[in-house]
Amino acid sequence: MTQAVGRSRVVGDYVVGKRIGEGSFSVVWHGRHKVHGTEVAIKEIAMLRLNKKLQESLMSEIFILKRINHPNIISLYDIIQVPGKIHLVLEYCRGGDLSLYIQHHGRVPETTAKYFMQQLAAGLQVLRDNNLIHRDLKPQNLLLSQNDEKSVLKIADFGFAR
Structure with a gap:
């Protein structure tokens, strides 16, 4: 309604x-x-x-x-x-997407990139464990809980997933 x-x-x-x-x-x-x-x-x-x-x-x-x-x-x-x-x-992810984060912060320090990639890997592992593939992974579909280096990365937009 x-x-x-x-x-x-x-x-x-x-x-x-x-x-x-x-x-x-x-x-x-x-x-x-x-x-x-x-x-x-x-x-x-x-x-x-x-x-x-x-x-x-x-x-x-x-x-x-x-x-x-x-x-x-x-x-x-x-x-x-x-x-x-x-x-x-x-x-709701206050930090926007990963592409915006990169635009605002410029070069991302290796420790931050590693932190984000570990979270991406954890999310992808859960998808794999459930026999799912995303098929549209890109920075615009990776959302951040907040706008800083301690943000939680979240995989979004499953429109092409199978």
Whole structure:
């Protein structure tokens, strides 16, 4: 259920804030839980724009995210369907993605790179243990819990995963 409260848009139990990203078929919004105040990312997908193959990819992504629970894999908190749209309520990563981190920090020290790569390896190991492959690993799909060298790296965007 999507509704407006005051000047804010509400999706399920979440107040929708500013736009924080977009893809070919989705827009990602910053959100907060109405009661707890928990920050989330709300990925809004226009189902009418998805062909059958893309709808299958979305269902696969949802299945994977529901199945995997690991600190280095983005968490799916909720799925909210409204006519023509589906909203994936995801863990919010304040640090943005790895490509932004590299842009802002320039050359990444070896210790920081090693720290991030160990986390990437841990996330990939969990996928492998579950017979899954991501198929679209790139800095834009590696999110950071915060914007510093102690950030937790999280693998995101499982649209091409199998």
